[in-house]
Amino acid sequence: MTSGSVTEPTHASNVAGRPRGAARPPRLAGRSPEGPTEAAIWTHGLGKRYGDRVAVDHLDLQVPRGTLSGFVGPNGAGKSSTLRMLLGLIRPTAGQGYVLGASISHPARYLGRVGAMIEGPTFHPGLSGRRNLDQLALLRGIGGRRRADRARRVGEVLAQVGLTERADDRFTAYSLGMKQRLGIAAALLPDPSLLILDEPTNGLDPAGIREIRALLGQLASSGMTVFMSSHLLTEVEQICDHLVMINGGRMLFQGHVTDLLSAEDPRILMVPERDDDARRLAGLLGETGLRVEIDLCPGPSCDAGVGERHPVVTAHAREGVAADLNRLAMRAGITLRSLRTHRPNLEETFLRVTGEIDGDLVRFGRTPDGSVPAVGAGLDPAQSRGGAT
Numbered sequence: 001m002t003s004g005s006v007t008e009p010t011h012a013s014n015v016a017g018r019p020r021g022a023a024r025p026p027r028l029a030g031r032s033p034e035g036p037t038e039a040a041i042w043t044h045g046l047g048k049r050y051g052d053r054v055a056v057d058h059l060d061l062q063v064p065r066g067t068l069s070g071f072v073g074p075n076g077a078g079k080s081s082t083l084r085m086l087l088g089l090i091r092p093t094a095g096q097g098y099v100l101g102a103s104i105s106h107p108a109r110y111l112g113r114v115g116a117m118i119e120g121p122t123f124h125p126g127l128s129g130r131r132n133l134d135q136l137a138l139l140r141g142i143g144g145r146r147r148a149d150r151a152r153r154v155g156e157v158l159a160q161v162g163l164t165e166r167a168d169d170r171f172t173a174y175s176l177g178m179k180q181r182l183g184i185a186a187a188l189l190p191d192p193s194l195l196i197l198d199e200p201t202n203g204l205d206p207a208g209i210r211e212i213r214a215l216l217g218q219l220a221s222s223g224m225t226v227f228m229s230s231h232l233l234t235e236v237e238q239i240c241d242h243l244v245m246i247n248g249g250r251m252l253f254q255g256h257v258t259d260l261l262s263a264e265d266p267r268i269l270m271v272p273e274r275d276d277d278a279r280r281l282a283g284l285l286g287e288t289g290l291r292v293e294i295d296l297c298p299g300p301s302c303d304a305g306v307g308e309r310h311p312v313v314t315a316h317a318r319e320g321v322a323a324d325l326n327r328l329a330m331r332a333g334i335t336l337r338s339l340r341t342h343r344p345n346l347e348e349t350f351l352r353v354t355g356e357i358d359g360d361l362v363r364f365g366r367t368p369d370g371s372v373p374a375v376g377a378g379l380d381p382a383q384s385r386g387g388a389t
């Protein structure tokens with residue numbers, strides 16, 4: 001079993017922990033926390049300083065073999081520096097790391113089994129995709145000295161990334177998506193066990209993103225470990241089964257995407273017909289033991305499906321109690337304009353954990369009178385998640 005773990009800034013909440021019975025992707029079933037030799041990537045206390053600037057701060061990474069793992073963090077979080085240390089391009093200033101069981105102090109021992117695309121692919125613009133790959137294979141000694149062997153390997157990787165039909169077109173004629181796929185083909189030349197990609201979907205249109213997504217999914221299902229950095233959280237949520245989230249060089253979360261998402265409280269969002277009823281409704285719900293917030297600002301976490309701007313009362317409760325909450329409101333003479341359930345997606349979770357947006361409570365605290373903060377906050381979490389009766 002590979003457990004998800006979360007380290008949070010103090011203002012973020014409700015992310016830690018894995019609810020009992022949370023489903024695991026089958027590919028990882030039965031695995032246990034992995035040591036330096038079992039994990040595809042393992043680091044302990046890994047750090048990188050540039051002068052006084054700390055780019056990577058005591059990172060303990062564990063990327064299990066065979067996963068498609070997303071490496072996410074805001075700009076300047078330390079992703080590229082980490083990838084560069086793993087590839088032996090820069091030296092760590094602290095800690096240790098292992099890639100495919102070999103220490104990162106001796107990159108030559110594992111680089112032959114690692115494919116990488118960092119900072120986008122660079123190819124000769126006047127040569128075809130096939131010729132570019134052939135030259136790279138020759139330079140890297142892939143496929144042996146025989147031209148036929150090299151050509152066979154180049155043909156295989158071109159087929160793998162779906163470029164066979166356009167293989168003899170010049171690189172300049174390729175779309176951005178095709179250029180990215182050629183970059184991945186180059187990384188695949190040595191038939192690696194681990195593929196490290198820095199922002200492979202950067203700048204691509206939705207169709208290009210879909211192609212890369214399908215390609216990475218295929219590679220991972222063939223048993224290869226793929227570790228890719230990305231800013232596109234929707235993509236990571238859709239294609240990755242494992243996630244490493246960092247900010248300011250520090251670990252925020254690593255584990256299964258499902259663990260992170262299922263640790264987020266499900267919510268029920270209610271908009272009373274009369275704005276004045278919002279506080280009374282929040283008070284009533286709070287008395288049942290639920291954690292409740294009021295938000296005046298429609299947004300991803302408080303949009304209750306109402307076009308106009310009305311106070312939204314959010315109860316941290318599972319979907320199953322929605323009808324109970326509606327009845328409770330009705331009994332108190334409060335009619336609801338809308339009621340819906342919401343579970344935060346990876347993007348919302350990420351923004352909250354990295355502190356890019358304030359939590360609902362903070363935002364409510366900034367309203368003009370600020371007199372009703374969280375109702376029911378500080379109650380037994382089991383109670384607040386259990387729902388009202």
Ligand SMILES: Nc1ncnc2c1ncn2[C@@H]1O[C@H](COP(=O)(O)OP(=O)(O)OP(=O)(O)O)[C@@H](O)[C@H]1O
Nearest residue numbers: 050053054055073074075076077078079080081082
């Ligand atoms: N060669 C360098 N010299 C000095 N500072 C650097 C150097 N490379 C990176 N940094 C700094 O280290 C921090 C981490 O940068 P890094 O590029 O690793 O982050 P990142 O998560 O990859 O960001 P981005 O997504 O914007 O590329 C940043 O503050 C950056 O300015």
